[in-house]
Amino acid sequence: MTIDIQKFRDLNPGERILMGPGPSDVPARVLQAMASPCIGHLDPYFLKIMDETQQLLRFLFQTNNALTIPVSGTGSAGMETCFVNLVEPGDDVVVCINGVFGTRMADIVNRIGGKLIRVEAEWGRAIDPEAVRKAVEGRNPKLIAVVHAETSTGARTTLEDIAGIAKKCGALFLVDAVTSLGGVELAVDKIGIDAVYSGTQKCLSCPPGLSPVSLSDAALKVLKGRKTPVVSWYLDMGMVGSYWGAERKYHHTAPVNMIYGLREALRIIAEEGLEARFSRHKLNHKALVAGIEGMGLSMQVPEAERLTTLNAIRIPEGVDDVKVRKALLNDFGIEIGGGLGNLAGRIWRVGLMGHSSRKKNVLLFLTALETILKSQGVKVKPGGVEAAAAVYPKA
């Protein structure tokens, strides 16, 4: 078996403006860190880098949880990690479902033999804590799981009330923070979250490949008290934690250069400061909404339940979803996302996450969208871009 090497050209991905549901734009500093020489996963310098990465992650999650680490897989691996470590066959598990990622949680719970209790909300809406309260009445579930930021719809669920319900019924509280961590307020300890995971390619603006995970002491106690082994060897937090902790016991080879990149992304976040970062995400979101509404289009999610990081725009009647997205990508180099499931063809998903959440991107996107819609004969109200620009403070 031979191969014609001439067919495989030099890598040349060009430049995109990443305004889809992730990955977001990666700062040059993060890419440069990833290109640093690879060293051993037990090298004293790398162990120091691991410690620092954990400290920076604790700051980001606003937690003192000892077990706060990047899992060696993407955000979905983080989701699987939390469930396989905390749920045993037969356990009652409440999963709140208002989009693709709640559905995925339910799928995982079924695979590992948990007894699924579904709490549903319309796609594009937040989870109503009252529905959770009703679902747990007379029950003592092991765990209540909710998606903070539904990447598939742009809806944000408020966590405090559901955390209170979990506490009251003695359940662990598990949160998907894939599209919120680093972009939206999320104080893990203050809220009372026991298990939380995210991804690197959203509001952290590091390439995809790692999943920051944090487990509370209560979660670790549940893990230690299991009657059955964790079904996944790779994601067994007992063993993974021994490598990341003081023991440094070899488990699997850490993805060294990805961790270089994550650490640099976390340094950038710490330099900006969490409050400033969340404010920036709010401002750019506000400008985008002003522009979209100024153009006569509308947002899918009610104002009080909107994410600042992932913006679902209703596709106007008669507009060709795919044609618009192709024109954005091919003519303007801007990536946005389409809808998933029920919302396919009905919404565009515009990410303003991490390094992508910038005034320049908001104005470029709105200008490009206006141009494309007009070229396709769609009536657009004038002044959308100006309405967005007016949201920003005067220079």
Place this chain on the structure above:
Amino acid sequence: MTIDIQKFRDLNPGERILMGPGPSDVPARVLQAMASPCIGHLDPYFLKIMDETQQLLRFLFQTNNALTIPVSGTGSAGMETCFVNLVEPGDDVVVCINGVFGTRMADIVNRIGGKLIRVEAEWGRAIDPEAVRKAVEGRNPKLIAVVHAETSTGARTTLEDIAGIAKKCGALFLVDAVTSLGGVELAVDKIGIDAVYSGTQKCLSCPPGLSPVSLSDAALKVLKGRKTPVVSWYLDMGMVGSYWGAERKYHHTAPVNMIYGLREALRIIAEEGLEARFSRHKLNHKALVAGIEGMGLSMQVPEAERLTTLNAIRIPEGVDDVKVRKALLNDFGIEIGGGLGNLAGRIWRVGLMGHSSRKKNVLLFLTALETILKSQGVKVKPGGVEAAAAVYPKA
């Protein structure tokens, strides 16, 4: 909660010569590819990169298997992928154990409810096909699993006879090729392997983080015929295969920049050619052994069962294992590995994998080792380095 950003200095891992059990030295071209701009995981250009990566992996594995992809995790995730997709609770599974990685396979089989049939060999020796034949007598196991290259001991097991036994009893044949793929002959289709996995950080000389996996049509048939769902959502090859295949159905976000790096590492391999690459690994191994024996030390594994990629050197009586390795790392910048399990303190593991398998590295390591041993009062026969140098063709 605040953080003192001054504590977290600019990344500066320095340079190491990586001659441990992995990661191996990463060529600059691979690091540069990883630092290319991140684009979307459904971007048309990235889909092309995915296709090319699969073509290059098929060449590397010497297979026509359609499902030949990098799993989004390290080598251990590849191991777990093969088992969780092909084994259902109650299935008879033969696992050959002659080191850490066979032991890990057995652990995984137990976690997922397979009925484990162990075939053992002394650590540091190959698996004897006769032992496998005896173990399957009167049985029809679902799967026979073996480690081609035991990273923990440096032993290489010949695969052809065991493949024949698997075929005869109707079992799938699963191979761990973590420390052989790209360094040691491994023709997947010719041998008749149904499931094989590797890691990027060994003989491919790409940073850790991905696990090349290939499944045969027979393996896919078993996967499709399962009565129970695959317990891992993240590693479910039915769904992962739909993203990598023609459907392009979103599953999880691919680790874009890691795949850039892997593709570049595979291009480098294709440019060198498989035969030339295997010969290079043999030559450097031969030189290392000549040097070690020339110095009066000895190899752990019998000659006929030795890997060329991972070399287990017996630690001479009275020599302080850790002190020698620390001196190698701190004074010479050379990383080697210690022994694991029974062999801890008894062997050094010297990797000559991928880009690390070079004449320069062999001679540097032997020189450094001789210097360190002498400085610690150990008697070393003169002429070791010269014996190694003499193995290479005259310039």
